[in-house]
Amino acid sequence: MCRLFGLHAGPRPVRATFWLLDAPDSLSVQSQREPDGAGIGTFDAAGKAHVAKQPLAAWEDHAFAREARDLKSTTFLAHVRYASTGALTMVNTHPFEQDGRLFAHNGVLHGLDHLDQRLTELGVMDLVRGQSDSERLFALITAETRRAGGDLGVGITEAITWIAREVPVFSLNFILTTATDMWALRYPDTHELYVLERDPVAPDPEAPLDARSRRIRSRSTELSRHPHVLFATEPMDHNPGWRPMESGELIHVGPDLALTSTASFPDPPAQLLTLADLEPAAAASQQP
Numbered sequence: 001m002c003r004l005f006g007l008h009a010g011p012r013p014v015r016a017t018f019w020l021l022d023a024p025d026s027l028s029v030q031s032q033r034e035p036d037g038a039g040i041g042t043f044d045a046a047g048k049a050h051v052a053k054q055p056l057a058a059w060e061d062h063a064f065a066r067e068a069r070d071l072k073s074t075t076f077l078a079h080v081r082y083a084s085t086g087a088l089t090m091v092n093t094h095p096f097e098q099d100g101r102l103f104a105h106n107g108v109l110h111g112l113d114h115l116d117q118r119l120t121e122l123g124v125m126d127l128v129r130g131q132s133d134s135e136r137l138f139a140l141i142t143a144e145t146r147r148a149g150g151d152l153g154v155g156i157t158e159a160i161t162w163i164a165r166e167v168p169v170f171s172l173n174f175i176l177t178t179a180t181d182m183w184a185l186r187y188p189d190t191h192e193l194y195v196l197e198r199d200p201v202a203p204d205p206e207a208p209l210d211a212r213s214r215r216i217r218s219r220s221t222e223l224s225r226h227p228h229v230l231f232a233t234e235p236m237d238h239n240p241g242w243r244p245m246e247s248g249e250l251i252h253v254g255p256d257l258a259l260t261s262t263a264s265f266p267d268p269p270a271q272l273l274t275l276a277d278l279e280p281a282a283a284a285s286q287q288p
């Protein structure tokens with residue numbers, strides 16, 4: 001299953017070192033379930049987005065995935081891909097960038113021809129460079145945000161409402177970030193997505209934050225001393241503050257780390273898919 005990781009550090013940029021695909025599997029095991037791409041998105045001091053990503057397969061060079069990347073940003077977005085739609089190419093690897101925003105998704109949508117028709121009607125089909133359902137979902141959010149005069153909250157709500165009504169949905173979990181704000185959605189309850197508001201009380205300045213999942217690891221001394229918000233596909237440390245987001249819950253984290261949660265999508269998608277409805281490769285990509 002794809003792994004999502006989002007980190008919002010507040011108004012001051014911090015350093016965080018990431019190791020991607022940190023799994024001690026044998027090559028024979030990796031060849032059966034190695035992720036199909038890895039990427040991390042950050043923003044520089046001027047608020048410009050930067051993405052480092054690589055399509056990976058078990059038979060390819062793993063140097064990118066193994067090396068530590070020391071980056072500085074107010075927000076971070078990391079993704080490890082297990083492909084469900086689209087070839088193993090750079091254009092299908094997350095995160096995606098549109099209108100200066102970054103986006104990563106874990107899930108599956110069907111009805112892409114219908115979605116493409118909608119994107120064409122809205123004049124944003126040119127934003128789609130690959131074959132993935134994820135990039136198309138992002139393009140619809142971008143289109144609706146433009147129609148809402150740049151209001152990202154409205155754009156997300158309109159886009160997800162259309163998707164839930166018009167096309168078959170397995171999962172729409174995603175994280176979307178700008179240089180100052182972060183949004184996360186869990187919808188429906190197919191896959192979990194966790195959030196942690198971390199506010200160190202009496203931090204040890206020498207003890208770094210060391211958070212890890214089976215595929216993504218984040219380590220930072222700075223973050224151990226400053227408040228921040230984390231989103232992840234699974235809890236990344238033993239902090240009891242991790243909580244699973246509710247189905248249909250949309251969370252916005254502002255520049256000052258103020259967190260707003262809304263039950264934006266209380267009803268399930270009109271055409272809810274199960275694993276049995278997916279092609280074998282897509283079904284395999286959605287297993288925990």
